[in-house]
Amino acid sequence: MTTAIVWFRRDLRLEDNPALHAAWRAHARIVCVYLHAPDEEAPWQPGAASNWWLHHSLQALDADLRRRGACLFVARGPTAAALERLIAASGARAVYWNTLHEPALMARDAALRRVLRARAIEVHNFNANLLAEPSDLQSGQGGPYRVFTPFWRRLRANLQPRPPLPAPRRIVAPALPGNVALRDLGLLPSVRWDRGFAAVWQPGEAGAHAALQRFRDRALGDYRVDRDRPDRDGTSALSPHLHFGEIGPRQIVWRLLSDVRDDVHERNTVEAYLRELGWREFSHHLLHHFPHLPERNLDRRFDGFAWANEDALALRRWQLGETGIPIVDAGMRQLWASGWMHNRVRMLVASFLTKNLRQHWRHGARWFWDTLVDADLANNSQGWQWTAGCGVDAAPYFRIFNPVTQGERFDPAGAYVRRWVPELAKVPAAAIHRPWEFAGAHRLAYPAPMVDLRATRVAALAAYRHLPRSG
């Protein structure tokens, strides 16, 4: 009768969870544990929206475990001490977990592994969150990939769909003292700004599978067009589920490829979506090989870029969605109200912040970090560097979005703007993205644009010209 500890982190699922599956096959009794130690993730401890998600996802995992005869044991960190206590209390001789690929956490976990093995405790680690280990992929030149397309071509060619590992049918768990009640972790906000979240999201493994099912049945068919349309429900909305590991990319790949019809359109559509999973992998690849990605420009020429002085008032208007640019404000308010923003609109608000307002991208990255339910260090850092133009294989800095043009192209009737900026609900479609040209504009309870789009664009290009030619 051996006992093992399965340490859940961001793999909050029972199906296709390799650490859980391996422990369940090898041991009679399993302690399923979550250790709360946000300080160990500093300076990138989860933000308020992530904590909201985490609370509900842990609750769902606990319920799923109880249906199988176990429960989720919750303890506070530091993780090393908590694991020691658990080992002593349970008599476990083995600890299982799935890798977190963020550099700081990989270092912490490597130290834990050494300590445990020195005490003759087995440690078994698995990859549950990525299609490929970032350290396994090398470009033709031998170093890490810096360009997405060859990276993805390589990863895609080696991608073998395989059926998911089954969830354990029944788990025998020893009773242990000291379980911390989930609500005592303080993950839920004291000021209840989160009321809108529950209407939009279903955290947990069941919610993740429901989202995938909805996407496959209803949205996938028009994905290549609708994924750019914030006025339609055309994206997968799987990002927070993926971040917390309620579903893994391998499960998604299996689901989409195992029963795709032999039809050119459908195959191309699936490939277009898999490519987005590829960007997620590419972000983790870059974070692994360039661990300072969250704080430092990958393109070091931008270290000397003439960002505008930090402007707290301008940042505040951007955060609150009071810039006077309809689609920017719609996006920022969607983020605040629901913890999520449509991908195209993320690019637009990021372009507006870093180019029209010329505020440093890290201000945007920080705000997203605290407000997104899908906040993910690799994706968020990579995404901001991509839009700001200082990443590798990034949008060039001179590619400055015009939020009016983009709004008219991707939200033509203005349904997205009307939904999130109700002050503009009665503006006719022809003027919805440029209400300052609308005859009744002075009567609207909506601000004039905080900056002139044309002038700030010209100023951003002028600043860009002063970058060194290469470096």
Added chain:
DNA sequence: TGAAATGTTGGGGCG
């Protein structure tokens, strides 16, 4: 996973 300026082409109006 741009936008705007600039260049080119071709049809139609017109003297």
Added chain:
DNA sequence: ACGCCCCAACATTTC
């Protein structure tokens, strides 16, 4: 019938 101009439509270039 012809040259000329205008301008929309599209292509190319530049940032």
